[in-house]
Amino acid sequence: MKLIGPFKQIVTLNNLPLRGKISDEQLEIIENGGILINSENKIEEIGNYEVIANKTKQSLSNSPTLHFSNSVVLPAFIDCHTHICFGGNRANDFAMRNAGKTYLEIAEKGGGIWSSVQHTRNASEEELLETLLQRINQLISLGITTIEIKSGYGLNLESELKMLRVIKKAQEKTNATIVPTCLSAHLKPKDFEGTSSAYLQYILDEILPKVKEEKLAKRVDIFIEKSAFQPEESRKFLEKAKEKGFEITVHADQFTAGSSRIAVEVNAVSADHLEATIDEDIEYLANSETVAVALPGASLGLGEPFTPARKILDKNGILAIASDWNPGSAPMGNLIAQASILATFQKLTTAEVLAGITFRAAKALNLTDRGILKKGMKADFVVYETDNFQNILYNQGSLVASEVYIDGKLTKINN
Numbered sequence: 001m002k003l004i005g006p007f008k009q010i011v012t013l014n015n016l017p018l019r020g021k022i023s024d025e026q027l028e029i030i031e032n033g034g035i036l037i038n039s040e041n042k043i044e045e046i047g048n049y050e051v052i053a054n055k056t057k058q059s060l061s062n063s064p065t066l067h068f069s070n071s072v073v074l075p076a077f078i079d080c081h082t083h084i085c086f087g088g089n090r091a092n093d094f095a096m097r098n099a100g101k102t103y104l105e106i107a108e109k110g111g112g113i114w115s116s117v118q119h120t121r122n123a124s125e126e127e128l129l130e131t132l133l134q135r136i137n138q139l140i141s142l143g144i145t146t147i148e149i150k151s152g153y154g155l156n157l158e159s160e161l162k163m164l165r166v167i168k169k170a171q172e173k174t175n176a177t178i179v180p181t182c183l184s185a186h187l188k189p190k191d192f193e194g195t196s197s198a199y200l201q202y203i204l205d206e207i208l209p210k211v212k213e214e215k216l217a218k219r220v221d222i223f224i225e226k227s228a229f230q231p232e233e234s235r236k237f238l239e240k241a242k243e244k245g246f247e248i249t250v251h252a253d254q255f256t257a258g259s260s261r262i263a264v265e266v267n268a269v270s271a272d273h274l275e276a277t278i279d280e281d282i283e284y285l286a287n288s289e290t291v292a293v294a295l296p297g298a299s300l301g302l303g304e305p306f307t308p309a310r311k312i313l314d315k316n317g318i319l320a321i322a323s324d325w326n327p328g329s330a331p332m333g334n335l336i337a338q339a340s341i342l343a344t345f346q347k348l349t350t351a352e353v354l355a356g357i358t359f360r361a362a363k364a365l366n367l368t369d370r371g372i373l374k375k376g377m378k379a380d381f382v383v384y385e386t387d388n389f390q391n392i393l394y395n396q397g398s399l400v401a402s403e404v405y406i407d408g409k410l411t412k413i414n415n
Contacts, residue, residue, distance in 0.1 A: 001036060001037065001038060001039070001044065001056055001059045001060055001063060002036070002037040002060075002063050002066075002408060003034050003035070003036050003037075003049075003052060003053060003056065003060055003063075003066075004034065004035045004036075004037065004066045004068070004405070004408075005032075005033055005034030005035060005049040005052075005066070005067070005068060006032045006033065006034055006049035006050075006067065006068070006069055007030075007032070007033050007034070007035075007049075007068050007069075007071050007072060007073045007383075008031070008032070008068075008069065008070055008071060008072055008387045009029050009030070009031060009033070009072040009073070009387075009388070009389050010029070010030040010033035010035065010046060010072070010073050010074075010373060011027060011028070011029055011072065011073070011074045011354070011373075011389045012028045012029075012030065012046060012075075012372065012373040012374060013027070013028070013074070013075055013354060013355060013358055013359060013371065013372050013373065014028050014372050014373065014374045015028060016351065016355055016359070016372075018318060018359070018360065018363060019286075019316050019317060019318045020313055020314075020316040020317070021313050021314060021316075021349075021352065022349060022351040022352050022355055023349060023351060024349050024350050024351045026351055027350075027351050027354075029389070030046065030047060030048070032048060032049055032050070033046060033047060033048060033049055033073075034046070034047065034048070034049030034052045034053065035073070035373065035379070035381070036052050036056060037379050037408035041378075041379055041407035041408045041409070042375075042376055042377065042378065042379055042408075043373060043374060043375055043376065043377050043378075043379050043408075044375060045375060046373055046374060046375070068383055068403075070385065070386075070387055071383050071384060071385050071386070071402065072383070072384050072386055072387070072388070072389040072392075073373075073381050073382065073383050073384075074143075074354065074358070074373075074381065074382055074384075074389065074392075075358045075359070075370065075371050075372055075373050075380065075381055075382075076143055076144065076145035076146070076358075076370070076380035076381050076382050076404065076405070076406070077142070077143050077144045077145070077146075077335060077336070077357045077358060077361075077382065078144065078145075078146040078147075078357060078358060078361035078362050078365070078367075078370065078371060079139060079144045079146070079147050079148065079322050079323050079325070079335050079357075079361070080146075080148045080179075080270070080293060080320055080322045080361040080362075080364040080365050081148055081150075081270075081272050081293055081295060081322035081323070081324055081364075082139075082147060082148055082149055082150065082322070082323055082324065082325045082326070082333075083149075083150050083152060083153070083183075083324070083325065083326035083327075084132060084135040084136070084139075084147075084149055084325050084326070084333070085120075085128060085132045085149055085150075085151065085153070085163050085166055085167055085170075086116050086119070086120050086128075086131075086153050086326070086327050087116070087119035087120040087121075087122065087123035087127065087128060087131075087153070088115065088116055088118075088119025088120070088123075088327065089119075089327060090111060090115060090116065090327045090328045090331070091331075092111060093106050093111040093112065093115070093328055094301070094331065096109070096111065097302070097303075103227075111328075112328070113153070113186065113187055113328060114189075114190055116153045116326075116327050116328060117153050117154070117155050117159075117189065119153075120153035120154060120159065120163065121153075121154060121156075121159045125162055125165065125166050125169075128162070128163065128166045129166050129169055129170060129173075132149075132166060132167070132170050133170055133173060133174065135325070135333065136170060136174050136176055136178075137174075138333065139176070139325075139333070139335075140174070140176055140404055140406075140411060141400075141401065141404070142334065142335060142336055142397075142401060143336070143382030143401040143404050144176075144335060145175075145176050145177065145380045145382075145404065145406050145411075146176065146177040146179065146361075146362070146365070146367065146370060146380070147176055147177070147178055147179065148178075148179040148180075148181055148219075148322070148365060149167050149170075149178055149179070149180055149181070150180075150181045150182075150183040150221060151163040151164050151167070151180075151181070151182050151183050151184060151217075152183030152184065152185075152186035152221070153186070154184070155184065155186065155187070155188075155189035155192075156189065156191075156192075157206050157207050157210065160182070160184045160207055160211075161207070161210055161211070161214070161216070164180055164182065164211060164214075164216035164217055165214070165216065167180045167216075167217075168180065168216055175406045175407070175409075175411055176406065177367075177370075179219070179365050179367075180216060180217040180218075180219070181217055181219040181220070181221050181249065182207070182208065182211050182216070182217040182219065182220050182221065182246075183220075183221040183222070183223070184203045184207050184208075185199075185200060185203055185220075185221065185222035185223065185228075185229060185234075185237060186223050186228070187223060187227065187228045187229075188228075188229075196228075196229055196230070196233060197233045200222075200229065200233060200234075200236075200237040203237070204237065204240050204241065204244070208220065208241065208244055208246070209244075212244065212245065212246075217246075218245075218246060218247055219246060219247045219248070219249060219269075220238075220241040220246040220247070220248050220249075221248070221249045221250065221251060222234050222237060222238060222248075222250060222251065223251040223254075224250060224251060224252060224259035224262065225251070225254055225255055225256065225259070226255070226256055227255075228251075231258060231259060231262055234250075234259070234262065235262050235265070235266060238250070238262070238266045238268070239266055242266065242267075247269050247366060248266060248267075248268045248269065249263075249268050249269050249270045249271075249272060249364075250262065250263040250268045250270070250271050250272065251272055251273055252271040252272065252273055252274060252277075253271070253273055253274045253275065253276045253277040253281070254273040254274075254275055254276060254298070255275070255276055255304075256276055257276050257277055257278045257281060258281070259271075260274055260277050260281050260284075260285050260290075260292075261281050261284055261285075263285075263290055264284060264285055264288040264290050267289070267290070268290050269290065269291065269364060269365075269366055270290060270291040270292070270293050270320070270364040271285060271290050271291070271292055271293065272293035272295060272322070272324075273293075273295055273298065273307065273324075274292055274293075274294065274307045274308070274312075275298070275299060275304050275305050275306065275307055276305075277307070277308060279311070282308060282311050282312055282315055282317070283315050285312070285317055286312055286315035286316050286317030286318075287315075287316075287317075289318075290318075291318045291319075291320050291360065291363050291364040292307070292309075292312045292317050292318060292319050292320070293319075293320045293321070293322050293361075293364055294306070294307035294309050294312075294319060294320070294321045294322070294342060294356070295307065295321075295322055295323070295324035295330065296321065296338040296339065296341055296342040297323050297324045297325065297329075297330030297331075297332050297333070297338045298324045298329045298330045300330070300332065300338065300341065301328075301329045301330045301331060301332070302329050306342055306345050306346055307342075307346075308346070309321075309342060309346040309348060309352075309356075310346045310347055310348065313348070313352060318360055318363060319352070319355075319356050319360060320356050320357070320360045320361040320363065320364045321335070321338070321339045321342060321353065321356035321357050321361070322335065322357075322361065322364075323335040323338055334397045335357060336357075336392065336393070336396075336397040337396050337397025337398075338397075339353050339356065339357055339393070340353070340393045340394075340395075340396040340397060341396065343393060350389075350390060350393055353393060354393075358370075358371035358372070359371030359372050378407065379405060379406075379407055379408035380405060380406050380407065381404075381405050382401050382403070382404050382405075383401065383402050383403040383404070383405070384399060384400075384401055384402060385402045386399060
């Protein structure tokens with residue numbers, strides 16, 4: 001047994017609804033609290049530090065307790081949508097976009113997703129792994145201990161497998177939980193001879209069997225958009241991917257509406273982006289089990305509207321928030337800053353934001369053992385040196401986590 005505390009405040013996020021609105025008054029906040037970790041690295045008990053210490057004095061006699069008298073602790077955060085395995089850099093895209101260049105003009109000058117595809121294809125596994133681990137460590141330093149990572153910059157059998165193998169190797173070298181997703185259906189590559197539907201069939205026939213054989217991912221994603229894949233061919237692809245045993249998620253409604261409805265109809269675990277979702281589709285999505293994932297980093301990077309998070313919550317939907325960290329449209333990667341900014345523009349309560357980057361984000365990854373501090377849950381939590389948990393979002397990402405625990409063990413972070 002190991003007792004960690006006392007903390008000024010423990011924000012457990014326990015007993016909160018999975019869907020819909022949450023007021024800050026619903027938050028369970030334990031003052032002068034402690035977290036007892038058992039031999040299986042799970043949470044054994046949470047409550048008043050002195051009470052737990054006195055009750056477990058004998059079992060703690062050989063295990064020193066840890067003290068954080070002027071700190072707050074929350075469940076570790078979950079980033080349920082990232083593209084952080086990539087080669088190259090697209091700073092020039094950002095500069096051109098801000099200078100008024102269109103997507104087509106940027107692509108004609110060698111930018112866009114195809115630029116990342118070429119850089120990723122040309123990078124070695126060693127190079128990709130080194131930069132991926134750097135980004136994972138950066139996320140851990142923010143208190144994020146569960147990270148979804150997509151392929152999608154390979155777009156052929158060899159390079160997609162290379163990306164997914166690198167992601168698998170990264171899991172072997174970090175204590176964070178990595179959730180890989182196959183996004184071979186990011187867009188039709190320029191060097192594929194055939195229609196977009198033919199390319200989707202190529203993914204089903206050639207790439208996904210290998211992904212399954214090597215156990216590289218259990219999830220499949222697709223970008224449904226005018227510039228990528230059309231609604232009906234995407235629906236067929238998702239249904240066939242499900243038949244092969246994959247969970248599915250969708251890049252939906254980023255620039256045009258309609259694909260979030262497809263996500264619901266094929267029982268996707270999540271529909272991500274949603275910046276262009278119309279009111280009737282918000283209600284349709286909110287009445288389903290599909291998690292709506294807001295990606296404020298893409299809105300910031302592209303200068304586009306934010307996901308209508310307030311409307312989704314008011315309609316009783318399940319809202320998660322993720323960073324969309326990628327080299328093109330969302331290069332920031334700071335989930336806490338992005339979620340804080342989204343809260344300002346969408347008028348989200350602190351409780352709704354914290355839920356969106358913890359247990360509701362876990363739902364988007366089909367994980368049930370994290371995102372809440374209570375008995376039996378994974379002992380992943382983040383500590384801040386402050387006497388008020390509200391300072392975390394108030395400082396919009398500039399208040400740095402002081403310590404991060406994974407499975408009840410302190411993880412080294414580089415601030």
